[in-house]
Amino acid sequence: MDIFRKWYEERHQYAKEWKEKNGGKVMGCFCSYVPEELLCAAGALPVRVLGSHEPQDVTEPYIFGMFCPFCRDVLAQGLKGRYDYLDGIVLSQSCLHLRQSFTSWRLHIPIDYNYYLYMPNKVQTPHAKPYLRGELEKFKKSLEEFTGRTIADEALKESIGLINSNRRLMHQVYELRKQDNPPITGLEAMWMTTSSMWVDKKDHNRELERVLKELPSRKLNRETGARLMLIGSENDDTQFVEMVESIGATVVVDDHCTGTRYFWNEVGSNSDLLQAVADRYIERPPCPSKDWEERTRFPHILKLAKDYNVQGAILIQQKFCDPHECDIPPLRDMLKENGIPSLTLEFDVTVPVGQFRVRLEAFLEMIGEEDLF
Amino acid sequence: MSEVKKYKTEPLKTWQKAKELRQKYYRDYATAHERGGLRWSGGAWCFDAIPAGLGDDVYPITGEPYAASCAFNRSFSTECLEAAEKKGWARDLCSYMRNYWGSMYLNKFAFGGEYPKADFAFQNHICCSHAKWYQHVAEYEKIPYFCFDVAVGPYSEVDENRLSYLVNQLHEAIEWLEKTTGRKYDDEKLIQAVYNECRSTAMWAEICCLNRSVPAPLDEKTMYSLYVFGTLQKASREVADFYEELRDEVKYRVENQIAAVATERCRLMSDTQPPWGFLKVFRYLEKFGALSVGSLYSFGLIGIWEDKPDGSWGPRTTPQEQGVKIETRDQALRILADWNLSKPEWQHFYDPQLKSDMMIRIAKEWKLDGVMLHYNRGCEGLSLGIAENRLALQEAGFPVMVFEGNMGDEREFDLTRTMSRIDAFMETMELKQLER
Numbered sequence: 001m002d003i004f005r006k007w008y009e010e011r012h013q014y015a016k017e018w019k020e021k022n023g024g025k026v027m028g029c030f031c032s033y034v035p036e037e038l039l040c041a042a043g044a045l046p047v048r049v050l051g052s053h054e055p056q057d058v059t060e061p062y063i064f065g066m067f068c069p070f071c072r073d074v075l076a077q078g079l080k081g082r083y084d085y086l087d088g089i090v091l092s093q094s095c096l097h098l099r100q101s102f103t104s105w106r107l108h109i110p111i112d113y114n115y116y117l118y119m120p121n122k123v124q125t126p127h128a129k130p131y132l133r134g135e136l137e138k139f140k141k142s143l144e145e146f147t148g149r150t151i152a153d154e155a156l157k158e159s160i161g162l163i164n165s166n167r168r169l170m171h172q173v174y175e176l177r178k179q180d181n182p183p184i185t186g187l188e189a190m191w192m193t194t195s196s197m198w199v200d201k202k203d204h205n206r207e208l209e210r211v212l213k214e215l216p217s218r219k220l221n222r223e224t225g226a227r228l229m230l231i232g233s234e235n236d237d238t239q240f241v242e243m244v245e246s247i248g249a250t251v252v253v254d255d256h257c258t259g260t261r262y263f264w265n266e267v268g269s270n271s272d273l274l275q276a277v278a279d280r281y282i283e284r285p286p287c288p289s290k291d292w293e294e295r296t297r298f299p300h301i302l303k304l305a306k307d308y309n310v311q312g313a314i315l316i317q318q319k320f321c322d323p324h325e326c327d328i329p330p331l332r333d334m335l336k337e338n339g340i341p342s343l344t345l346e347f348d349v350t351v352p353v354g355q356f357r358v359r360l361e362a363f364l365e366m367i368g369e370e371d372l373f
Numbered sequence: 374m375s376e377v378k379k380y381k382t383e384p385l386k387t388w389q390k391a392k393e394l395r396q397k398y399y400r401d402y403a404t405a406h407e408r409g410g411l412r413w414s415g416g417a418w419c420f421d422a423i424p425a426g427l428g429d430d431v432y433p434i435t436g437e438p439y440a441a442s443c444a445f446n447r448s449f450s451t452e453c454l455e456a457a458e459k460k461g462w463a464r465d466l467c468s469y470m471r472n473y474w475g476s477m478y479l480n481k482f483a484f485g486g487e488y489p490k491a492d493f494a495f496q497n498h499i500c501c502s503h504a505k506w507y508q509h510v511a512e513y514e515k516i517p518y519f520c521f522d523v524a525v526g527p528y529s530e531v532d533e534n535r536l537s538y539l540v541n542q543l544h545e546a547i548e549w550l551e552k553t554t555g556r557k558y559d560d561e562k563l564i565q566a567v568y569n570e571c572r573s574t575a576m577w578a579e580i581c582c583l584n585r586s587v588p589a590p591l592d593e594k595t596m597y598s599l600y601v602f603g604t605l606q607k608a609s610r611e612v613a614d615f616y617e618e619l620r621d622e623v624k625y626r627v628e629n630q631i632a633a634v635a636t637e638r639c640r641l642m643s644d645t646q647p648p649w650g651f652l653k654v655f656r657y658l659e660k661f662g663a664l665s666v667g668s669l670y671s672f673g674l675i676g677i678w679e680d681k682p683d684g685s686w687g688p689r690t691t692p693q694e695q696g697v698k699i700e701t702r703d704q705a706l707r708i709l710a711d712w713n714l715s716k717p718e719w720q721h722f723y724d725p726q727l728k729s730d731m732m733i734r735i736a737k738e739w740k741l742d743g744v745m746l747h748y749n750r751g752c753e754g755l756s757l758g759i760a761e762n763r764l765a766l767q768e769a770g771f772p773v774m775v776f777e778g779n780m781g782d783e784r785e786f787d788l789t790r791t792m793s794r795i796d797a798f799m800e801t802m803e804l805k806q807l808e809r
């Protein structure tokens with residue numbers, strides 16, 4: 001597991017070395033809706049831009065403080081020069097919050113290339129797929145011009161295959177988490193999923209394959225405790241997960257854009273490759289900002305909770321995150337109706353671990369109530 | 374102190390008509406069922422021309438202006454907001470949405486009586502809250518729901534793929550409406566509604582252009598009561614006709630130097646929705662001989678604009694002015710989609726620079742001395758990029774004052790502090806309160 005942790009902690013170092021070794025472009029991705037298949041096919045390394053969980057004071061002039069701490073943390077990384085190796089940035093249209101990180105980034109941080117992909121919000125209309133295909137066509141052309149490299153069907157097919165393999169391998173890892181005593185902790189899974197968003201999929205796949213050989217016989221020297229699910233906004237807060245798993249619980253599954261939503265479905269087979277890619281992003285488990293008119297997230301979440309035998313859910317909400325705030329009350333009701341207790345926590349750039357620990361302990365006590373009698 | 378010039382001023386003659394029209398709008402909606410009609414609920418930006426094809430007895434209630442009316446009544450608004458909070462909704466969500474939901478939960482209509490439940494919900498989505506707002510309304514009221522995705526990029530980048538995506542959804546909506554209501558759709562009524570919408574929204578832009586005059590014939594506080602018709606039912610003939618009448622009166626005021634504020638000597642613009650429960654802020658400005666002559670918000674929320682040959686910003690030329698005869702449903706829908714995608718207040722959703730450019734343009738063409746930006750905690754959509762707008766306006770040489778508040782949640786507005794900020798802002802512009 002050390003390699004995934006290393007990639008998580010030394011993401012910038014990895015990207016810089018990759019660039020030196022491969023000579024390709026490194027592209028910062030804002031939001032998990034960026035179609036990485038096209039970037040990889042253009043010989044680039046897609047790198048999801050995330051925050052650093054450190055207090056910062058550099059974004060105040062650019063983003064009004066009512067927008068989510070994550071989007072401000074992301075911009076702060078750019079302003080502090082931590083992503084100075086990026087050749088370009090790409091936004092796939094999602095929430096208004098993250099959009100500002102992108103628009104302020106391109107205004108204030110020198111960058112050779114930027115692209116705003118007008119990803120549809122209404123993924124439930126039949127018109128979304130052909131529309132997105134048209135937008136991908138434009139994105140492809142733009143990438144070709146920037147990289148000076150034609151994205152041939154063969155390269156795209158290869159890239160789709162590579163990324164699909166990563167998704168499949170991640171599924172295999174998650175499958176093991178269904179076990180009564182999962183051979184992998186939630187913290188380790190978080191290192192894996194998040195690092196897959198910036199490590200070359202060839203490297204990531206190789207390590208996943210290696211680890212998957214070891215995992216079936218791996219025994220963790222710990223009690224599984226309560227089986228929890230994490231649901232909510234972007235979350236790569238390893239410190240929080242570590243704390244949760246230190247007090248008698250194990251995170252066994254999640255619904256995060258930095259988790260299952262990122263890899264859950266594959267690009268299908270369609271001779272029109274761009275249409276196949278478009279279909280995948282339209283059909284993926286949606287961000288709540290795209291989940292309307294029907295709430296398709298809820299049955300998906302419930303299925304995950306049942307498949308992973310979840311005893312409780314932690315609803316993680318980035319402060320000011322409107323899309324999730326619009327889902328949380330009915331989601332809480334839905335989980336309750338299905339016998340799954342939940343605890344809602346509001347996340348900021350840093351979280352009050354001590355306070356959250358007390359709340360978590362009370363929650364776990366409540367879950368374990370029946371065992372007491 | 375030199376003597377301040379005083380312009381003549383007089384009340385608007387169309388004011389009473391505006392009040393009656395607004396009352397009629399809410400009454401028509403509330404009593405629609407008594408006449409066998411239909412009621413629908415949706416956003417102020419929704420394509421109201423589409424349900425118009427279902428018949429003349431189909432009445433909308435648009436959420437934002439309704440919620441602003443709730444917010445204006447501060448005690449009722451607090452009741453609504455608390456009702457929403459009791460249901461578990463976060464306090465930082467759109468305050469229009471929370472006022473609306475609260476009114477729905479309490480079953481109290483801001484204009485008296487029980488909350489008149491809609492027959493269906495019909496909405497546009499460009500801001501994160503739009504679709505989610507009516508998703509919940511539809512679930513709570515158990516009514517059918519349709520929502521358009523209009524977020525296809527700024528108008529300057531609209532191409533066939535992007536336009537078609539929206540037009541296809543408009544076609545889909547008509548089929549959905551027929552199925553949902555069991556009514557046969559009338560394309561002639563749609564076509565007429567599209568003509569009306571183009572006429573009313575271009576006419577509003579023309580009225581705003583008249584405010585370039587010194588003295589300004591309208592102040593923004595008054596404009597709030599007038600632009601609202603475009604947010605209520607822009608595709609109705611009544612609104613288009615009213616705006617024509619208003620245009621004529623404002624033109625008369627310009628020709629006769631009739632001012633909104635007799636002591637006008639400092640011209641400002643604001644931004645985003647004002648704190649509706651505290652419009653007295655605008656009256657306070659008048660003590661200094663200052664007024665807000667408008668904003669991108671009041672000009673471009675419903676007004677449709679274009680570049681004119683002389684380089685100025687003016688009302689977009691309507692299809693009827695171009696001699697375009699709309700003959701088919703598809704043609705009507707393409708015009709409707711294209712017209713709406715050029716809405717100024719939709720552009721900044723993709724780039725704050727686009728909004729800054731329009732604001733700087735207004736500041737120059739409307740001869741402004743400064744800008745008051747409302748950092749509006751109640752609306753993420755219109756506060757999007759506002760910090761960047763501040764920087765751009767300052768860089769363009771315009772003094773900018775910022776005040777934080779909330780359009781629809783009085784608990785997040787500090788009147789005294791805002792007044793103090795205005796005092797300081799006026800002082801930086803070397804303006805003192807005028808003697809009475």
